[in-house]
Amino acid sequence: MLQRIPYVDTHTGGEPTRILTQMPFELAGKSCAEKLSAFRNQYDNYRKALVCEPRGNDVLVGAILVPTARTDCATGVIFVNNVGYLGMCGHGTIGLAVALRYLRIISDGMVRFETPVGDVSALVLGSQVTIQNVPSYRYMAAVALELANGQGIVGDIAWGGNWFFIVENHQQELTLQNVPQLVDFARLVRRGLHEKGIRGAGDAVIDHVELIGPASNPDCADAKNFVLCPGGAYDRSPCGTGTSAKLACMAADRSWPEDATFRQESIIGSVFQARYSRLADDKVLPTIVGEAHVCGHGELLLDAADPFCMGIPNE
DSSP: OEEEEEEEEEEETTEEEEEEOOOSSOOOOSSHHHHHHHHHHHOHHHHHHHHSTTTOOTTOEEEEEEOOSOTTOSEEEEEEOSSSEESOOHHHHHHHHHHHHHTTSSOSEEEEEEETTEEEEEEEETTEEEEEOOOBEEEEEEEEEEOTTSOEEEEEEEESSSEEEEESOOOOOOOGGGHHHHHHHHHHHHHHHHHTTOOOGGGOOOOEEEEEEOOSOTTTOSEEEEEEOTTSOBOSSOOHHHHHHHHHHHHHHTOSOTTOOEEEEOTTSOEEEEEEEEOSTTOEEEEEEEEEEEEEEEEEEEETTOTTTTOOOOO
16 A cells, blocks of 8 residues: 655755645544644654655654644644654744745745644744744753763753753854764763753653854854754754743843844854743743745655555664
């Protein structure tokens, strides 16, 4: 049996998203969070087929469209990667909006999406998209961590739609040429968090590590980041949820004014513009501006006779 699954590929600041507009099954549940649970429990093999090798890779994020019961939302969306599921995905939401515009499902203007961790709105103007993310906050400040190599670091734990450990005193050079060393260092940080039992709210696993440094050109950006994603790849974009988490920390420190534009540079040089407004309970509402471009459109073919039809196991 051959299954055909239509897709559109985009990249946002260099980070790829594969948007799946139709799936060959229906998911139980009313909310997007309930549908994610059903997908994880019943159809996780499709996640592997769609974003893992041989069709995908460890960099690729999948955005799977699911029906929404919300009349104010255009669609629900579940974000997946090679090792599991994401709460939200900033670059993926920007890519999703541009893909839906390309398919003429939406046009320029405002659109709203339901995600498993809350609603996200997007203002679409051609390839430029401004998203209003879920409320974000700093959970813990100045958390000390000794790494297995003996180095001591201090970081903030923050929520921006995913959980982040944000470090500035890392003593690493944030350059593209230094990526292998940055990946190794960030993995060391994540391993240290796991071994020391350091977690987010509700005992949540901190699966993203964000290293902050000076921008390559202060005239073009205010800071640069390097983000290690859960699957072991680094984010080519400035990371929407990571930028949101950083905004929450700056708001808590009062080191960046409300509604002032903050320009976050990625490790490859792409830039997001961001700002925040304050909410109650020390939370902020982040706004992220980025660009995405369509780079592929077609069908994924799932052939039951293919021994790697449902992906190459990475566990």
